[in-house]
Amino acid sequence: MPSLSTSQRELLLAELGSLRRFCRSLSGSTADADDLLQITVERILEKGMPADADAVKWAYRVCKNAWIDELRSREVRQRYPQQMAWDSDEAPSAEESAGQERALEALTAAVAKLPQEQRLALTLVAVEGKSYAEAADILEVPVGTIMSRIARARAQLLKYRETPEWD
Structure with a gap:
């Protein structure tokens, strides 16, 4: 083994x-x-x-x-x-953060709508703090591809933010 x-x-x-x-x-x-x-x-x-x-x-x-x-x-x-489920230890109280929870749900839905390639690149760099080079190595693509995927993902998230579903 x-x-x-x-x-x-x-x-x-x-x-x-x-x-x-x-x-x-x-x-x-x-x-x-x-x-x-x-x-x-x-x-x-x-x-x-x-x-x-x-x-x-x-x-x-x-x-x-x-x-x-x-x-x-x-x-x-x-x-x-x-559908995304909250852990009981992660769930904020309704009184404290109902607005934040709705915003997080909207963001999660928006990220879920991204193409998988963009979602993976964005998650590695923006959430996990990996460098573009590290993300490129993990996903086995050129660094320029990572940069392009992240730029397209961010642009798409900004477009989605302007829609009524975001509010």
Whole structure:
């Protein structure tokens, strides 16, 4: 059975929180995100990774590929993504942030409408704080492609913000 080096294992463990947020941004659902994270970690532990691989980049690639596999499976089964569900520990009280919750829901819906390529690039850079070069390496595309995808995603989000559904 393949194994990870100690440094790869430590890097992977340190990245789990960010990787979980990435899973959530892909799936739009806490339950699906947790499943995707589990699948990602299982694949890495089961199949290992090259000794010279960057554990963080490798984990994001495995996660992205696992999500693509899931989308293909859903398409075959003709299932649709679940509506985003709040964890009880994440749900703000209605009195404190009803307006913020509506805005977050509108943003989440807008991001979900983006093409997958734009959503992945935007999530890696804007949410996870990866550099354009890191995002390009994770998604295995040129840096210019990342920059273009993010620019188109931001432009589309700005257009959506001007629609009545946003309010």
